Amino acid sequence: MNSIPNTKIVEIIVENEKLNDLKILHLSDLHINKKTSKKEILDLVNHCNNLEFDFCVITGDIIDTKVKFITEQLKILNTLNSEVFYISGNHDLFYGLEDLKKELTNFIFMDNETFKINYKNEIIHLAGLPDRFSKFFKIKRDEKKIESYLKNSPSIFISHQPKDYKIATNSDSNLFLCGHTHGGQIFPFHYLVRLVQPFLAGLFYRKNTAIYVNKGLGYWGVNFRYKADAEITILKLITKSVK
Template identity: 80%
Template sequence: MSLDNYFQVVNIEIEDKKLENLKILHLSDLHINKKTSEKKILELVDFCNNLEFDFCVITGDIIDTKVKFIKKQLEILNFLKKEVFYISGNHDLFYGLEDLKKELTNFIFMDNKTLKINYKNEIIHLAGLPDRFSKFFKIKREEKKIKEFLQNSPSIFISHQPKDYKIALNSNLFLCGHTHGGQIYPFHYLVRLVQPFLAGLFYKNKTAIYVNKGFGTWGVDFRFKANAEISLLKLITKSVE
């Protein structure tokens, strides 16, 4: 299937005019495993590099096997153009986050990190948190630090699971994944029992929330009523009624 079938442009309304026309390439849940061909990752990178965006975020679960089995696929990922910011997902933690970080040499790791990004002579505040499963790997989530940083405006928060949306409520934008949009209907309903949002765009107070359905699959290589997703997010100023 052509990657054009997975691609979508999403217009997101925000209040801060400093973010006007910012374009973010949002990828999530690649779930690269032993069966993921180098050709598939090369096609993904080539497709994304033909898009116009300011930077890219990957919201977790890049890998779904030990890194030693997929080094060539991860090397290809490094050729994504522009800056790429990423955070851990539960699968990254399980299969080896430290090994993953060693391979993603051109990426910027954002677990418990804060950054100031220059965009059209304005400062964007970007922050990320480790996945909620990090406590099982003795990795602390510095939620207080991140919350305080996100009070700066404009700000963007990235994390793996939609459950973290409450941390984002001081920010302009929260990007996440994890759900796969349910992956196979009717499992959508089960996902909604444990996650506040399934897929797509939502608004809470001044914060826009976007849940990416992911590019890869988990468990079985099959989707039904939850297509794989490559999203280009375009930020537009919220209209005043």
């Protein structure tokens, strides 16, 4: 993560009128590591705290090193001044999810969890799943529980990898948010990512579900992006018939 990118506003068409005009700040793949300065995180938090939205979602891979090396950075991240819902990514699992949860005390952890959000006196049903790599860490993914909950309308599903989109479509969930791909990060690796993921980046529609894949803020491997800009995104939901 270097300079903070300009905020992108994406309008998403949804069928449920209860979601109309809902604004979600979507962050993903921060990959905070030993080289991430406290100033970078402070700049990110200050930027986000000046935006207008209803709640924030972080779709995994917050960390890219052991938590003990970045506690000060995480304390700053924890000062985002809205409701923040987050789920695990594969890097969070590898570097220490339990330690991460201890630092992010102001955030709401959504692995295998459900939550009711009050929006304009209506209830939005939010649910999340652990990353697909969780099986290697002896963490169960309770897909049946989450699918059943998402059938409540309206509903939003969050997970790390685009591969989980069928859980949303099978449940007729209105919106699925994810990350993981970095948008390919460095062209032409985009093509390799598409071999293993159903979506690379951006907005898609399948059945009754809108899908948004965030390209993330951080880097994996090398500190470089090409034709896959970092993003901070506000998703504005609009009620219309999905075309």
